Amino acid sequence: MTYSVAVSGASGYAGGEILRLLANHPQAEIRTVTAHSSAGQRLGEIQPHLHPLADKVLADTTAENLAGHDVVFLALPHGASAEIAAQLGDDTIVIDAAADHRLESGTDWEKFYGSAHQGTWPYGLPELPGQRSKLAGATRIAVPGCYPTTILLGLAPGFHSKLVEPTDVVIVAATGTSGAGKALKPHLLGSEVMGGMSPYGVGGSHRHTPEIEQGLSWVATEDVQVSFTPTLAPMSRGILATSTARLKPGITEAQLRETYTAQYQNEPFVHLLPEGQWPATKQVIGSNHVTVQLAVDEHAGRVVVVSASDNLTKGTAGGAVQSMNLALGLPETTGLNLLGVAP
Ligand SMILES: NC(=O)C1=CN([C@@H]2O[C@H](COP(=O)(O)OP(=O)(O)OC[C@H]3O[C@@H](n4cnc5c(N)ncnc54)[C@H](OP(=O)(O)O)[C@@H]3O)[C@@H](O)[C@H]2O)C=CC1
C-alpha cells in the first residue's frame, strides 16, 4: 500500500531533507510539494540534489493544495505552520517540523516565542520514555527541535531512572549552520562562521530551553531545570551536545551504563557507544542515528554525557518520517536505513 504525501516548505532545508528521505520510502508517494516565495519554480532549480523529483513544480502553500493527502509534512516557519495546520482536515496526518505545537505550557510558549500558544500535539521523539505509544495512530505530531532531540536522548536514561539530580543540569552544544534554515542572516555569512566558533542564545534565552526542560521533566516525573548554551560551529550539518548533571549520592558509572544499555539496546537509531568511544558529528551525518557516550567525573560528582546527531535528519526530517511511520502503523525504520557518511 502507498500513501499520498504533500511536503510544504519543500524549497527549504527541512523540507528538502524530508523529500530526500521520502524519495527512498517504499510506501510514500510524493504527490505535492509547496513553497512560499519560490512557488512556481521547478524543485530541481532549488534542490538540485533531489534529481528524481526535479520536474515537480512548487505550488503555493495553501490549505487547498495540501488537502486530500494521507500525510502532510509542514516544514515552515513557526506561526505560518500553525496557521496552515488549523485549516487541515482530521482525515490527514499532519507532521509538523516547526515548534508551534511542541510545548505544553502556554506560559513558556508566550515567553520564548512571543505569540499566542496554539496547543500541544504528541511529541515525535519515540525513544523518549512514554512517547512511542502516543505516536501510534496519531493524526497530529510535533517533531522536536534539533537540540532537544540530541540532548534529550543523551540525558533521558539518567533522569528516567532517577540517578541524577533534577537541578544543576548544564548543557553546551554546537550546531552546524543549516539549523537556522536557508534564509539570509548576517551572522551566518561564510566570513562570520568559517574558521571559528561563537555562542548565541546565552543566559537561558534560547527557545529550546523550555522544550529540553519539558522532556526531562516528563521522564523524571518532577521539574527539571537546565542551563543551556548553544554555539555555532563551522559546519553545515550536525550537533554535538555535552550535557552534565549532578549525580545522586552513591551512583556509579556502572549503574548509569547499565541503565543506558537497557534503554537503548533495542533502539534502532540511538546507540550507546562502546566504552572509550565518543560521539562525533561525522558518525551520524546524513543518517537518522544518534550516538551517545557517558563518563562519571568523580571529582565534580557529575555525569558527563556527549551526544551527536544530524540536525536535519534525526533532528528534523528523519524524526518526522519516523513519526509518520508510527502514525501509519508501518515499521518504524521504513525508509530510514541510512548510515552516516564519515569521514
Ligand atoms: N533546519 C533545521 O535543522 C531545523 C528546522 N526545524 C524547523 O523546520 C521549519 C523549516 O525550517 P528550515 O527548512 O530550516 O527553514 P528554511 O528557511 O530553509 O525554509 C523555510 C521554508 O518555509 C517557506 N516559507 C517561508 N516563509 C513562509 C510563509 N510565511 N508561509 C509559508 N511558507 C513559508 C520557505 O519557502 P520559500 O523558500 O519558497 O520562500 C521554505 O520552503 C522551521 O519551523 C524550523 O524551525 C526544526 C528542526 C531543525
Ligand SMILES: CC(=O)N[C@@H](CCC(=O)OP(=O)(O)O)C(=O)O
Ligand atoms: C543555527 C541555528 O540557528 N539553529 C536553530 C535551530 C532551530 C531548530 O531546531 O528549529 P526550531 O526553531 O524549529 O526549534 C536555532 O538555534 O534556533
